[in-house]
Amino acid sequence: MRAGHRRDRMPQPGHPQDDAAVEFRGVSRRFRLHHETRTSFQDWFIALVRPRGKAEEFWALRDVSFVVRRGEALGIVGRNGAGKSTLLKLVSRVLEPTSGDVLIHGRTHAMLELGAGFHPELSGRDNVYLNGSIYGFSRRQMGERFDRIVQFAELERFIDTPVKHYSSGMFMRLGFAIAVHMDPEILVVDEVLAVGDAAFQRKGYEALMDLRARGTTVLFVSHSVEQIREFCDRAILLQEGRIVDSGPAAEVVDHYLRTMQEQAGEIAILRVRAIDRSGLPLDAVASGADLGLEVLLRVPPGGSTGDLALGLDLHDRAGTHLFGSTAQLPADLPAFDDLDPGTRRVRSVVRGLPLAGGTLTIAATLQRGALGTTEPLDRQETQVDVVGRWTGRERGILRLDHDWEWETEADPSATGPHLEHR
C-alpha cells in the first residue's frame, strides 16, 4: 500500500471504526540525517568524488497505530525526541509518512506555532485575513469571525497597526485568537497554552475547553502533564518513536511520570503549587495573608541536592517581575513520600502578601550552582489568584500596610499629613 494521507469522509470499507476522526495505521516516519547537509552544489560535487556512504537514518516514528474518535481529546506524552512533534506534523499534513497510512476525517487545524505566516509589515487586520486564507478560509468566512477574533485577542486598539510593532504577547494572542475561531473539526495543539499572561492563558484554556465541549476532536501535546490529565480523555505514551502505552489519560500520565523517575541522573521539578498554612493546595489567597509555596523535586536514587539552587519568582499578569528569591539547597533533604523515596519537598512562606490583587504567576527554577550562570535544569510555573478587598481609596499593584495620621495645628513640629509605616 502506498504511504500517504487520505482525507475522505466516507467510512473505510471493512473497517469497524466509523466514528474515527484520526487514524494511524502502521505509520512510520524516517528522517535522513546528513551530517554535513548537502545544500550547495559545491558539497554535491564533493560528494560525487568522495562518496560518504549512506546517510544515517533516524526513525522518528515506528509502526504507530491508533484511533482518535470524533469528539475525543487525545494527549500525547513522552520525552523530548520521542516523536510527539513528528506525530502532530503528520496529522496536520506538514509531513508525509514514510510508510503506513494517516487517515483524517474532517477539517483539521494545527496550532503548531502561533502567528506562523504573519507578515510583519501588514496590519493585524490584513494578517487575520491572510492567515485565514492560509488555512483555506475565504474573505467572507473570515469577515464573519473578525470581530470575535479581535475581541478575544484584546487588540481592538491595535488591529490596524503593523504587527511588527506588536509585543510578542500581542502577536501570540492574535495567533491564538485566530486559531480558536476557525471552528475546526480536528484541532492539533502543540505547547501553545503558554501564551501571554496568566489571565490570557486561562482564557485560552477555557476556549479550548469550549471547543472540546462542542465536539471538536483534539490532539494535545503539552509539557504540563497536569493539563493533559485534566483536559484529555485518553493519552498515548511515546518512547523512541513507538507507542508504549495508551489508555485513560490519568493512567498514561502516571506511567509517564514513573518512567521519567526511573531515568536516573536527572533532577527535576515535579510540581510547584501554592498552599495554605496546613499544606493544602490553594487557588486563591487573600491580599495581606500568608502565601505558602511548595516545590516537589524528583531526585534520582543516591542523588544529592547539595549543589542545587532553587529560585522562586513572582510575576503579575502584566509580566512585571514582583519578587524573586533563591535558596541554596542542603545536601540531604529528607524524602517526602514514603512510597517514592526520590521525592523531596521544599517550602517557602511569603508572609503578609503585599499585593493588591489579580493573578500571580509563581515560577520555580532549579539550577546547579549559582542562579543565572548556567542553563536551568528545570522550570515550572503555577498561578494563584490574589483576592484584594478594595476600599475605593487605594490604588496600585501593591497593598502596603499603612496608616493615616494627622497632627493638629498646635503641634509646631508637624508639616502636614504623612504616611506612617509600621
Next chain:
Amino acid sequence: MASQALELVQYRSLIRNLVAKDLKVRYKNSALGFLWSLLNPLLMMVVFTFVFTQLLNQHIAAFPVFVLTALLPWNWTATAVTAGTASLVDNAPLINKVYFPRILLPMSVVLSTMVNYVLALPALFLMMAIFGRPFTPWIVEIPLIVLIQAIFVTAVVLILAPLNVYFRDTTVLVEVGLLAWFFMTPIFYPVEAVVPHLAAWMYRLNPMAAIVEDYRVILYNGAVPDPLFTGRTGATALVLLAIGWLVFTRLSRNLGENL
C-alpha cells in the same frame, strides 16, 4: 492531479491574499505607492531617450519605445524568476507549521509581478503616443501574450523553487543565468541583428525571445504577429508548465524535512 486542481480552487482566497500581500509590502513605506509602477518605466524612458538619442548613434526609430516594449515584459520575467526561486525557502517557517498547497507560493509571485507589469503598461502606451507609434486593433492580442508569458514564467519558477530548497546555490546561479538570458533575448537589439542562421535557434531555445518579439510586433510595429509563431510559443509554454508541475509535485513532497 484533478484533486490538486480542486484544492487550488478551494484555496483561491490564499492566492488573492498572497498577491495582495506582495503588492502591499512592495509599496509600503513609499510615499507614491503603486504610482511607482507607472513612474518607473517613465523615468527609464527619460534615461533611454537621453542615452540613445543624444549620446549614442543608432538608427532605430522611436528607440525608447522599441526598448521598453521588450524591457517591461523582461523585467516581469526577471523579478518573478528571482523572487519565485526564493519563494519556498523564504517561507520555510510557514511551510513547516501549516499545510496548504505549496505550489501557491511560487504561483502568487508570478501573479503579483504580473499585476505590476500590467500596471506599467499605461506608461508604455503614453510613450507610444508621445513617439507617435501606431495603435492598431491588434492590441487586443496583448492579453493572450501576457497569458503565454505567465504560463511560461510559472513553469520556470515551478522548477527552480524546489531546486533551491535542495541546492541553495540555485539563487546565485539564477542571478548569473538571468544576465546571460537578458543578453540572449532581443531587448536592446532587433532580432534582425542576430546572425541569420542563429536567429531561428534563438526563438526555438528561448521562449522569452519569441514572447518579446510578439509584444514588439504588436506595440512597436503595429502589426499582427504570425498566429503560427504565437501558437508554437503558447504550446511550448504549456508543455513546460506540465513539466514544471511534475517536477514541483515530485520535489516538494518532503519539503518540510529539507527546509
